[in-house]
Amino acid sequence: MNSPAITLRAMRPDEYEDYARRRDQEYVQSLTEMMSTEAAEEKARQDRARFLPQGLATEHQHLLVAENASGEVVGHAWVGLAEPPTGPADTAWLHDIEVARAHRRSGYGRAILAAVEAVAREEGASRLGLNVFGDNAPAISLYRASGYEVMAQQLAKRL
Template identity: 30%
Template sequence: MTGVRLEPMTEDEYRPWRAEAEAHYTQSVAASGRPAEIAARNAAVTFANLLPDEYATPDHHFWYAYDGDRRVGFLWIRVTDDTAFVYNVAVEPGLRRQGYGRAIMLAAERWCHGNGLTRIGLHVFAHNTGARALYEQLGFTETGRNLAKDLLPQS
């Protein structure tokens, strides 16, 4: 694999992707320690706030990533000023651990350079150690940290 290319999603492709992306985000929130119903509510609110106009929300870009004719993953970023923020990147389940995540992120960097952007950021859940390691290998550095503590009911 020499790299992947990013192909913009169509509005018709966006609809099923959106449902799958929200479900995956729900799973990630739940894996970080939130109850499933709260995770689902959190995901629904987050996506509604980030994408009020769905596919047509300004400054948001959605791509599928391809290696030749094979779809290998997807990427969603938002651009503000000179910065891209990766909201979602994923590799198709049967193709993980084969270098596609790295290739998609490098394609994202090429797109950013080609569009005059000077910074790229992202959020990664603490439990996603594989993704964290990849991002560190790609030169991402930690710029903040969220902490949480579950409170037990008081008697």
């Protein structure tokens, strides 16, 4: 499938609050498979404070909005160019990528991912790392089709 044309731009302050709230809610929902809601909410707060202490102004963090050729917002991505702190210096980290619900299954995920990879390369990264929850089959399929390989794996069983 050919990817549609997109343009990445910096997220505006008026978009950031909605993005951060929505991302935190989705993160908490995913984490509740592994911990209580209260613990998940606290982890979401701590992670945002750790990785985005100055919000949009946080150094080495790019919060990006993807627009199609008509200027319509079709998704977003967050790439850290200094993460993870314990990883190799040449590795950027994809903290988040999402295609707007109305535009899913249309090639925008692949287009956004490719554009983020280009941003990371331009900033000097030679690798792009990411985490994905094990039950996110569409994302796993996208990453595999885009050449990503499993570097580590965690397993769990509910008792």
